Amino acid sequence: MNIPLEVMLQLSIILPMIAVAGIVxxxxxxxxxxxxxxxxxxxxxxxxIMLYQGIEQGQSISVQWWEIxxxxxxxxxxxxxxxxxxxxxxxxxxxxxxxAIGYMRGHDEQNQTRFYACFAIAIxxxxxxxxxxxxxxxxxxxxxxxxxxxxxxxxxxxxxxxxGGRIYLGILLSTSIVFFLLAxxxxxxxxxxxxxxxxxxxxxxxxxxxxGAILVLFIFGIGKAAIMPFHxxxxxxxxxxxxxxxxxxxxxxxxxxxxxxxxxxxxxxGLDLLAVLPSTQFMLYLAGATVLLASLVAMRQDNLKARxxxxxxxxxxxxxxxxxxxxxxxxxxxxxxIGMHAFSKITLFFCxGAILVxxxxxxxxxxxxxxxxxPITMVAFLIATLSIIxxxxxxxxxxxxFLLMGTLETEQWIIMAVLIISSLLNIAYLLPIxxxxxxxxxxxxxxxxxxxxxxxxxxxxLCITTVxxxxxxIYPQSLYELAAAILKTPGIIYGN
Amino acid sequence: xxxxxxxLQVIVPLLAxxxxxxxxxxxxxxxxxxxxxxxxxxxxxxxxxxVMASGTIIYELGGWDAPWxxxxxxxxxxxxxxxxxxxxxxVVLFSAHTSIEKExxxxxxSLFYILYLLSLAGMLGIVATAxxxxxxxxxxxxxxxxxxxxxxxxxxxxxxxSYQYLIMxxxxxxxxxxxxxxxxxMTGTLNMYDLSQRLPEVENTRTVFTAFAFVIVGVCLKLxxxxxxxxxxxxxxxxxxIVTAFFAATATKVAVYLLIRFTFSVFGxxxxxxxxxLQMLFVVLGVAGVFVxxxxxxxxxxxxxxxxxxxVAQIGYxxxxxxxxxxxGLMATLLHLFNHALMKSALFLALAAVVYRIGSVQLSQxxxxxxxxxxxxxxxxxxxxxxxxxxxxxxFVSKWYLVLATIENGWWPVTVLxxxxxxxxxxxxWRIVEAAYFKPPxxxxxxxxxxxxxxxxxVWSLVIAxxxxxxxxxxSVQVAQAASQSLFGVSP
Numbered sequence: 001m002n003i004p005l006e007v008m009l010q011l012s013i014i015l016p017m018i019a020v021a022g023i024v025x026x027x028x029x030x031x032x033x034x035x036x037x038x039x040x041x042x043x044x045x046x047x048x049i050m051l052y053q054g055i056e057q058g059q060s061i062s063v064q065w066w067e068i069x070x071x072x073x074x075x076x077x078x079x080x081x082x083x084x085x086x087x088x089x090x091x092x093x094x095x096x097x098x099x100a101i102g103y104m105r106g107h108d109e110q111n112q113t114r115f116y117a118c119f120a121i122a123i124x125x126x127x128x129x130x131x132x133x134x135x136x137x138x139x140x141x142x143x144x145x146x147x148x149x150x151x152x153x154x155x156x157x158x159x160x161x162x163x164g165g166r167i168y169l170g171i172l173l174s175t176s177i178v179f180f181l182l183a184x185x186x187x188x189x190x191x192x193x194x195x196x197x198x199x200x201x202x203x204x205x206x207x208x209x210x211x212g213a214i215l216v217l218f219i220f221g222i223g224k225a226a227i228m229p230f231h232x233x234x235x236x237x238x239x240x241x242x243x244x245x246x247x248x249x250x251x252x253x254x255x256x257x258x259x260x261x262x263x264x265x266x267x268x269x270g271l272d273l274l275a276v277l278p279s280t281q282f283m284l285y286l287a288g289a290t291v292l293l294a295s296l297v298a299m300r301q302d303n304l305k306a307r308x309x310x311x312x313x314x315x316x317x318x319x320x321x322x323x324x325x326x327x328x329x330x331x332x333x334x335x336x337x338i339g340m341h342a343f344s345k346i347t348l349f350f351c352x353g354a355i356l357v358x359x360x361x362x363x364x365x366x367x368x369x370x371x372x373x374x375p376i377t378m379v380a381f382l383i384a385t386l387s388i389i390x391x392x393x394x395x396x397x398x399x400x401x402f403l404l405m406g407t408l409e410t411e412q413w414i415i416m417a418v419l420i421i422s423s424l425l426n427i428a429y430l431l432p433i434x435x436x437x438x439x440x441x442x443x444x445x446x447x448x449x450x451x452x453x454x455x456x457x458x459x460x461x462l463c464i465t466t467v468x469x470x471x472x473x474i475y476p477q478s479l480y481e482l483a484a485a486i487l488k489t490p491g492i493i494y495g496n
Numbered sequence: 497x498x499x500x501x502x503x504l505q506v507i508v509p510l511l512a513x514x515x516x517x518x519x520x521x522x523x524x525x526x527x528x529x530x531x532x533x534x535x536x537x538x539x540x541x542x543x544x545x546x547v548m549a550s551g552t553i554i555y556e557l558g559g560w561d562a563p564w565x566x567x568x569x570x571x572x573x574x575x576x577x578x579x580x581x582x583x584x585x586x587v588v589l590f591s592a593h594t595s596i597e598k599e600x601x602x603x604x605x606s607l608f609y610i611l612y613l614l615s616l617a618g619m620l621g622i623v624a625t626a627x628x629x630x631x632x633x634x635x636x637x638x639x640x641x642x643x644x645x646x647x648x649x650x651x652x653x654x655x656x657x658s659y660q661y662l663i664m665x666x667x668x669x670x671x672x673x674x675x676x677x678x679x680x681x682m683t684g685t686l687n688m689y690d691l692s693q694r695l696p697e698v699e700n701t702r703t704v705f706t707a708f709a710f711v712i713v714g715v716c717l718k719l720x721x722x723x724x725x726x727x728x729x730x731x732x733x734x735x736x737x738i739v740t741a742f743f744a745a746t747a748t749k750v751a752v753y754l755l756i757r758f759t760f761s762v763f764g765x766x767x768x769x770x771x772x773x774l775q776m777l778f779v780v781l782g783v784a785g786v787f788v789x790x791x792x793x794x795x796x797x798x799x800x801x802x803x804x805x806x807x808v809a810q811i812g813y814x815x816x817x818x819x820x821x822x823x824x825g826l827m828a829t830l831l832h833l834f835n836h837a838l839m840k841s842a843l844f845l846a847l848a849a850v851v852y853r854i855g856s857v858q859l860s861q862x863x864x865x866x867x868x869x870x871x872x873x874x875x876x877x878x879x880x881x882x883x884x885x886x887x888x889x890x891x892f893v894s895k896w897y898l899v900l901a902t903i904e905n906g907w908w909p910v911t912v913l914x915x916x917x918x919x920x921x922x923x924x925x926w927r928i929v930e931a932a933y934f935k936p937p938x939x940x941x942x943x944x945x946x947x948x949x950x951x952x953x954x955v956w957s958l959v960i961a962x963x964x965x966x967x968x969x970x971x972s973v974q975v976a977q978a979a980s981q982s983l984f985g986v987s988p
Contacts, residue, residue, distance in 0.1 A: 069896060069969055140887040147886065154934070162934045166926070173922055177885065178915045185899050 005054045005061045008047045009076055009131060012086070015044055016124035020117045027113035034101050037116050041094040044123070048090045052083055062133060072194065074140070077133035079196070080485035081266070081335055085259045086130040088342045089252050093123050095461045099350055100243035102457030106357040109241060115155060119244075121148040126252045129259065135184050135194040135268065138260060139176075142224070145256060146172045149248055153240045160239050167236035172223045175230050180221030186214045187268060196263060198487075200270025211269070212279035218264050219283050224257025225320055226313045227283075228290040235309040242353030245305060250312055250345035255338050258319035262334055265323040266486060275326040284324045288418040291317035295425035302363050304352045307429060308345065311388065314422060315341045318403060321415060325406040328487050333402030335483040336476070340395040343468040344387035348430075350462035351381040354454035364433055371437035374453050380466040382434040387469040389426045395472030398480070498542070502555040502568040505539045505578060506624055506634075508532055510617035513610045522605040526593040529609040533589050533616060536582040544575040548978065554626075563690050569626035572979035573830070577623045577753050580834055584745040584841045585616050588738060590954040595738045595848045598855070599650050608648060612742070614641040619750045628676045628762070629686045631754065632669065635718075638750070639665045642743065646735040657730035664717055664727040671714030672754075678707035679762075691762050699767050708771055711758050719751030721815060722785030725808045729792075732804035737848030740800060744807055745841035749833050752814055756826070760983045769821055778819035783913050785812030790920035794927070799850075799857040802924055803843055806883060809917065810836045813898060816910065820901045823980045828897035830976040835882075835890035838965065842958035843879040846872050849947035849955060862928060864937030868944040871952055873932045875959045880925035882962045885918050889966040893973070 003011075019040035026032040054061055055078055062077035078086075100119075104112050125148060128141030146169065154165035188194055190210060191201040202211055223230045237249045265274055274280055291314050298310035315337070322334020354377045355361055359370060371378040387394035400419065407416035453459055472479065512532035519525045547553060547570055555568040570578070589612070600608055618638025622631050643665070647658035680686055682703050683694040698704055713724075720728040728748075732740045759768035769775055786809045793805035810832065817829035847857055849872045854861055866873045882889035895918065902911040937944075946952070965972050 066968070068967060069893065069973060143887050147881070157934060162930060166930075169926070170922070173884070174919050177918055178912070181895075182899070182911065182915060185896070185903060189900065189903050 003050075005051060005059065006063050008050055009061055009063050009078060012044055012047045012051070012090070013076070013124055013127045013131065015040060015047070016120040016127070019120045023113060023117045023120060030105075030112065033113060033116060034097070037097050037120065038094070040120065041090070041097050041123075044127075045090045045094050048083075048086050051078055052087060054078075055080070055083060064133075068136070072136045072188075073134065074137050075133040076128075076131040076137065077196070078131055079267075080482045080488075081259065081262060082130040082132075084335055084339060084479065084482050085255060086127060088339050089123065089126045089130065089255070092247055092251050092342060092346055092465070093119075095464055096243050096247040096346070099246070099353070099458045099461035102455035102459070102461070103243055103353050103357055104241065106455045106458070107241070109155070110157075111155065114151060115241070115244075118148050118151045119247075122152070122248060122252060126256060129256050132196075134196060135187065135264070138263070139180065139184055142180075142256065142260065143173075143176060145253060146176065146224075149237075149244070149253060152244045152248065153237050155241055155244070156239060158239075164236040164239035168233045171230055171233040175221050175223030178221070179217045180223075183214050183217035183221050186210075186217065190214070196267035198267065198270075200266075200273050201268055202270070202273055204273075206273070208273075208277055211273065212277040215269065215274070215277055216279050216283065218268075219261065219286075219320070222257050222260045222264075224253055225261050226254060226257065226290075226316050227287060227320060228293060228313075231290065231294065231313045234313055235306055238303075238305045238309050242305070242349060242356060245309075246346045246349035246353065249309070250349050251342045254312060254316055255342060258316050258323075258334070258338060261320050262323045262331065262338075262486075265326070266331055271326045271328070271331070271487070274324070280324055280326065284321060284412070284415060287317045287320040287324060288415050290314070291321070291418055291422050292425070295422055295429065299425070299429040302365055304355070304362060304364050304367070304433070305349070307364065308348050308352060311348075311426070311430065312345060314425075315345065315388065318399070318419070318422075321419075322403050322406060325403075325410050325412065325415070327406050327409050328484075329402050329409055330406030331486055332480070332483040333399050333404075333406055335486060336402060336479055337396075337399035339479050340387060340399045340469075340472060343465050343472060344384040344394065344396055347380055347384035347462055347465040347469060348388070350458065350465060351377050351384070354458050354462060357458065358452060358454045367433065368436045368440045371434065371439075376453055376459060377462065378434050378437045380462050381437070383466050383469055385426075385430040385434060388430060389423055393473045394469045395476065396469075397473060398476045498546075500555070501539050501543055501546075502553060502570050502624055503557065505536055505543065505582075506617055506621045508535050508539070509613040509620065513613040513617065516606050516610045516613065519606065522602060523593060525606045525609045526589075529592075529613055530586070530589045532613060533582065533586045536616070536620060537579075537586045540575070540578040540582045543570055544579050544975070547572055547575040548975065563685055563687050566625065566627045566630055567687055567689070568624050569689070570624060572975055572982055573753070573756065574623045576830065576834065576975045576979055577749065578620060580749060580837045581616070581619050581623065581746045584837055585612075585742060587954045587958060588742045588745075588841060588845060591741075591845060591848060591951045592738045594948055594950040595852055596736060598852055599736045599738075600648055604648065608645070608736075611641040611645045611648075612739075614638070615645060615742075619746055622750050623753055626688045627686050628679065628688055628691065632673050632676060635669055635672065638747075639669060642747065645739045646731050648739070649734045649736050651734045653730070654734035657727075657734045661727045661731045664724075668714045668717030671710045671717070673714075675707045675709075675711030675714060678703050678710065682707070688757070688762050692764060695763060695767070699771075705771055708763055708768075712755070712772070712774070715751055715755045715758065719748050719755060720808055720811055722781055722788055722808060722812060725785070725789070725811075728808060729801050729804040732807070732844075733798055733800040737800075737844065737851045740804075741841050741844035741848055744803070744844050745837040748807065748811055749837060752811070752818075752829070752833060756818065756829070756983065765821070765984065775819050775821060778815050779907075779910060782812045782815035782819060783910060783917075785809060785815065786914070786917040787920070790917055790924065793924040794920065796924075797859050799859055799862065799928060800844070800847055802859075802928070803840065803847070806921065806924065807836075807840060809921075810840075810883075813894070813914065813917075816914065817898050817901060820905050820907070822901060822905060823977075823984050824897060824904055825901035826980040826983060827973075827976045828894060828901050830979055831897055831972055832894035834972050834976070835894045835962075835965065838890055838958060838962050839879050839882045842955060842962055843876060843883070845951070845955045845958065846875045846879065849951035852951065853944050853947055859927065859931050861938060862931040863935035864932070865944070866933035868937065869946050872947050872955065875955045876932075877925075877929060878959050878962060880921075880928065882966070884921045884925060887966075888963060890962050890972075891966070893966055893969050
C-alpha cells in the first residue's frame, strides 16, 4: 500500500469512527462484528507504525482540517510525545480486543455491539488527542472521549453502574468545563495562540502570577490525570467491564490526562517558564501527595479492581511529577512511564478479569491459593507487579530511574523521598496478592471447586502484555529515543 | 420583485392567515401554511445574502419618504433574526399536522394554523420594521395570537397559563407603548433612525429617562428576564407541543432583538449605558437568572417545565453577553440567539414526539424510552449536550465567545459563574438521560413505538444543524460579527 502519511494520519482518527458503522451493521453476527473490530485495530496499528517510521526519518507530518472559530483550527501534527501515546494506545487496542472477545463471551455480557462501537469511538478520539496540533483540537477530542466512554462505564445498566457513571461524568465534565476550558480561553487571551510550540507559547515577559494561575487551572482541569481531589472518578469507573477498565482506565483515558499535562507543560508553558512559575512547586507537592495518599488508600481495598484503580491514581501522579519537575530527565521519565505503566497495569487488569471470568472472584482475600489453578495468570500478575514497583527485569525500572534522576537534578528531595516511599508501598499492596496466590493455604482446592484458566483468547492477550513488560526492559531504546525527542525541535529529531 | 422582499417577508404569512379559513380540510391548511412559512424562509435567505453583500436595505412602505411613511430597514441584525424565525417556523410546521392531530380537536385545526401564521407575521414584522409604533402593532399581533395559541393546549391549566401570560404580556406591551408615546412627545417622530438623531438633543430630560425605563422594563417582561420570567414556564409547559417548539425558539429572541435595537440603535450606546446602571443591573440579573432558573430546572418533574426553566437560564446568558457591552459580548449574545433557537426547537420538537406517543412529558413516564424511542431520545441527548456546551455542538460556540467577552473585560468572577452555570445544565439534562436509559419501562407501556417520520425528519434536521453549526461556524460567526460591529459603529 502506498498511502501518503498525511492521509494515514487522518485515517488513524477517522478509521475507528468508520468502524463504528461496520460494527453496528454486523451487530447480529458476533463473529463478523469482532472480525471488523480486530481488522480495524490491526489496520490502525499498521498506520501508526508507518507514521512512526515517517517521523523517524525526520518527516514532519501535519494536517489541517478547517477553522471552527476564527483562529481556532482543527489540525493535527505528529510529534514524539503524541507518537508514544498513539503507539501504545493502538497496539493495546488490538490486544484488548482479543482479550475482550474471550472475556465478554465468557461472561455473557449484554449489549456487546454497543460495547464495541463505543470502544471504537473512544480509540478514535484517543488518536485525535495524541495527534492534536493545538489545545483546541485536543480539548474537543478530550470531551468526545469522556462522552464516548460514559456508556462503557455504565454498561451493566445497574444502580451501581448509574452511580459510578454519575461520578465519572460529573467529575470529568465539570473539571473540563470549569477549569480546563477556562485555562484554554485564558491561554488564548494571554498568548493569542493555542498551537503547541517547542519552548511554549507565552511571551518571555508574561505575568507569572497569571501564568501560574493558568497552570493551576490546567492541572485541576485535566481531570483525567486524576490529581487529588479530582481522582474519585477513576475508582468509580471500575463498575465497567474489565476490558474497559484495562484499556481505558489503565491506559487510554488516564494516559490522555497525563499526556495532556505533559504536553501543556512542555509545549504550552515550556520548561523554562514552568520552572519559574510560583505555582509549580505547589502543584508538585500536590502530585506527590496524590502519589502517597492513593497508595495508602489502595492498601485498604479488598476489591482487586478498586486496589488497581487507586494504584493507577498513584502511578499517574508519577507522570505529573515528571512534567512539573521542569527538567528534561523528568519529561523523559514521565513520558516513558506512560508506556511502562500502560503495559504493566493493563496486564494486572487482564489478570483481574481472568480471575473474575474463570473463578468469579473479585475480592483479594478470596484469592489465596488461586495460583495453583491459574498459574499462567498469576505469573503474569507477578511480573506486572514487579514492573509497577520498578525492579528489573521489567520496564518500570527505566521510567523510575529517569524520574529519580529528575528529582536529583532539581534537588527536589521531598519528591525524591515520595517516589522511594511509593515504591515501598507498591510492594506492600501489590506483591502480597501473587504471594498468597502461590504460597498461602489452599482454600480453593480444598473447597472442591475446579477452576480452570480463563478463556484462551484472554490468556493469549495477557501473555502478550506480560512479555511486553519484559521486552521494554531489554529494548527500551525506541521508547527512550522518542521520549528524548520531545524537547527537540521537530524535523531534526534523530539527526543530532 | 426583489426590491419588495422586506415587505413580502411579512405580508405573505399575514395574508395567508385569513386565507386558511377558506381551506376546510386540515391537511390542506397545513400544506398551505407550510408553503407560506417556507416562502418567508426563502425570502429571509435572500435578504441575508443581499445584506451581507451590499449593506443595509431600506424599504419605504407605499413609497412614502421616511419620517412620514413607515420604513423597513434590514441590516445584519434583523436579517439574522428573520432567518432564525422563519427557518424554525418552517421546520416546526413540518411536524405540526401529526402533532396537533392528538392535541387539538379537529374543528380547531384551521384556527390553529391561522393563529400560527399571524404570530409568525407579527414576529417577522417586529423585526423588519424601523418604525417604533409599528413595532408595537406587530407586537400585539404576535402576542394576541400567542395567547390564543397557548390556550389551545389540551391540559385545562393551559387556560390559566395563557391568562397569566396575557396579563404579563399586556403590561409589557403597554409599558413599551408608554415609552414610545413619551419619545414621540419629545421628538415628534416614530421612525427609529429619526429618533436616534433627535433623542440626543433632549436626552437630559426626565421624560426621555422615563421613556427609556418604560421601554426597557416592558421589553424585559417580554423576554422573560429573571425575575420577570414567571409567565414563561407554565406557558411553555401547557401550550400545544408544536406551539412550544415554535415559541421557545423564537418569541423571547424577538424580545432580545428589541432590547438590542432600542438600546443600541434608538437611544444610542452612550446614553443607554450611562443613563441607567444598565450594565450592572443586567449582569447581576443575568447571572442570577442563570442560577435560579437552572436550579429550578433541576427540580422539575415535567420535562417541558424543565426545559422552559432552562430557557430562562439561557436568556440569562444572552443578557450577560449584552451587559458586557463590547463587540465580543454582543457577538456572544447574537450567537447564542441563533444557537439557542436551534437547541430548543430540537428539544421541544422531540418532546412533541414524546407527547404524540405517550401523551405525557412527566419524567416518570420517560423510563425506558431510550430503548423504545431510540432516535427521539438520542435527539434529546444531543440537544442536551448542546445545551451544556460540549464542543462540536453550537452551545460550545456561544459559550466560547461569552467567556472570551467576560475575560476581555476582566470580569473573572462572572466567567467562573458562567462556567459553573453550565454544570447545572449537566445535572438537569442527565436526569432525563438516566430516566430514559437506566430505568425499566413503566408497566403497561411496553408497546411504545418510535415516533413517526414526520417528527423524526424535522427533529433530526435540527439536531444535525446543532452539530453542523458547531463545526462550521462561518455563517453564524460572520453574521453575528458583522451585526455586532455595525451596531457599535465599527467598520469591519
